[in-house]
Amino acid sequence: MNIFKFGGASVNSAEGVKNFVKIVQSYKDETIIVLSAMGKTTNALEEITDQFCAKSDLVETKFQEVKSFHLNIINELFTNKEDAVYEKVNRLFDQLHAYLQREPTLDYDFDYDQIVCFGELVSTTIVSEYLRLSGSPNKWIDIRTCLKTDNTYREGKVDWELSQKLVPQAFSFDSTFVYVTQGFLGGTTTNQSTTLGREGSDYTAAILSYILDVDKLSIWKDVPGIMNADPKWLEDAEKLDRISYQEAIELAFYGAKVIHPKTIQPIKRKKIPLQVRSFIDYSESGTLISTASKQMEKQLPVYIRKQNQVLISIRPSDFSFILEENLSSLFALFAKHRMKVNLTQNSAISFSVCVDKSERRLKNLLDEISQDFEVKYNDDVELITIRHHDDDAVERMTAGRDILLEQRSRDTAQFVII
Numbered sequence: 001m002n003i004f005k006f007g008g009a010s011v012n013s014a015e016g017v018k019n020f021v022k023i024v025q026s027y028k029d030e031t032i033i034v035l036s037a038m039g040k041t042t043n044a045l046e047e048i049t050d051q052f053c054a055k056s057d058l059v060e061t062k063f064q065e066v067k068s069f070h071l072n073i074i075n076e077l078f079t080n081k082e083d084a085v086y087e088k089v090n091r092l093f094d095q096l097h098a099y100l101q102r103e104p105t106l107d108y109d110f111d112y113d114q115i116v117c118f119g120e121l122v123s124t125t126i127v128s129e130y131l132r133l134s135g136s137p138n139k140w141i142d143i144r145t146c147l148k149t150d151n152t153y154r155e156g157k158v159d160w161e162l163s164q165k166l167v168p169q170a171f172s173f174d175s176t177f178v179y180v181t182q183g184f185l186g187g188t189t190t191n192q193s194t195t196l197g198r199e200g201s202d203y204t205a206a207i208l209s210y211i212l213d214v215d216k217l218s219i220w221k222d223v224p225g226i227m228n229a230d231p232k233w234l235e236d237a238e239k240l241d242r243i244s245y246q247e248a249i250e251l252a253f254y255g256a257k258v259i260h261p262k263t264i265q266p267i268k269r270k271k272i273p274l275q276v277r278s279f280i281d282y283s284e285s286g287t288l289i290s291t292a293s294k295q296m297e298k299q300l301p302v303y304i305r306k307q308n309q310v311l312i313s314i315r316p317s318d319f320s321f322i323l324e325e326n327l328s329s330l331f332a333l334f335a336k337h338r339m340k341v342n343l344t345q346n347s348a349i350s351f352s353v354c355v356d357k358s359e360r361r362l363k364n365l366l367d368e369i370s371q372d373f374e375v376k377y378n379d380d381v382e383l384i385t386i387r388h389h390d391d392d393a394v395e396r397m398t399a400g401r402d403i404l405l406e407q408r409s410r411d412t413a414q415f416v417i418i
């Protein structure tokens with residue numbers, strides 16, 4: 001049994017959906033397809049959520065834009081305008097529209113999940129129906145009924161015990177060879193929609209792989225595999241043919257956007273090989289992540305850039321030392337405001353921390369920290385991480401830039417720079 005995960009970029013147009021079907025049909029094994037929302041739909045639904053919560057009149061226009069984007073793709077794919085896909089997709093958009101007519105609940109994260117989930121519900125419906133039309137019978141599964149999470153909206157924590165019971169029942173392969181389901185989504189025990197964190201479809205694929213003990217997980221991307229840098233940033237980036245689970249965890253942890261950080265742990269635990277490969281050159285083998293750690297033969301430096309970072313410098317207002325009590329109260333605040341800490345460093349009387357710039361959460365965090373500490377911060381800095389660094393690699397990343405903070409270990413060098 002295989003699991004294939006396809007992201008939004010692979011199905012951002014009718015052409016993309018046709019290419020996807022070609023890939024799926026070239027495999028004859030039992031397969032579960034985990035799919036994200038089409039193109040940039042999640043971003044658009046995030047905007048709708050913001051407008052909905054702000055009670056803005058723009059909601060309707062944006063909703064119609066998202067709906068037209070999908071209907072245009074359907075119109076290109078389905079010549080028979082009586083096809084069941086129209087009714088199914090329209091029904092989903094009617095449900096979303098009905099939600100948008102309500103009053104916001106005052107819980108932004110809850111509303112976010114109830115709105116944003118439609119991206120994946122619609123994309124999987126279209127793709128499942130188009131596979132059927134193309135001669136591949138398949139079953140559409142609403143993942144919210146079996147991948148159960150708690151009610152931490154926007155970052156649902158998986159209820160492994162319950163999911164382990166429900167997922168195998170849902171994907172029993174007793175009446176089909178192919179399943180199509182949503183990445184990124186989960187459901188609470190009271191059947192509210194949840195999401196697993198942005199770009200969480202890779203993680204969904206890993207959860208299902210773990211629970212169902214699959215032979216292999218393939219994640220299809222718009223790049224040849226995992227490269228030693230984002231090729232959209234460094235044109236001379238090279239593909240890594242094989243890497244170990246450990247290395248993949250490190251790269252994702254430091255922010256290599258190609259794979260969601262939570263993806264590797266579940267598949268590592270069961271030693272399930274993961275192939276990251278191209279949906280464009282689909283005969284190429286991509287990058288294999290496995291235990292066999294004939295790892296990165298050349299040990300190329302790997303460059304990871306995180307933009308939109310904020311470097312916060314914190315001092316106790318009474319000039320006392322930064323001790324355990326201060327640190328633990330600060331970390332509690334970061335956790336409370338769900339700010340991801342990317343790098344920390346402390347001296348005797350100050351503590352520096354580099355975090356993702358997330359306007360809504362950052363402001364609340366800074367307001368609270370300022371009650372007990374003096375706070376300064378640098379906006380819009382970059383965090384550059386180099387795995388397997390050497391002098392040339394460091395020079396390449398830092399020449400002509402202002403280094404605000406630097407940390408090096410044997411394997412990893414990190415720089416906060418402007």
Ligand SMILES: Nc1ncnc2c1ncn2[C@@H]1O[C@H](COP(=O)(O)OP(=O)(O)O)[C@@H](O)[C@H]1O
Pocket residue numbers: 006007008009010036199220221222223225226227228229230231232256257258259
């Ligand atoms: N080290 C890397 N290797 C390959 N791609 C990378 C790397 N770092 C960042 N990327 C980016 O990741 C993108 C693919 O991930 P993503 O857009 O999340 O795919 P999907 O939407 O299919 O899940 C590529 O287009 C590439 O720009």
Ligand SMILES: N[C@@H](CC(=O)OP(=O)(O)O)C(=O)O
Pocket residue numbers: 006007008009036037042043119183184197198199200201202
């Ligand atoms: N659609 C969600 C989940 C996801 O993983 O998408 P993608 O596979 O396109 O990165 C998001 O954009 O966050």
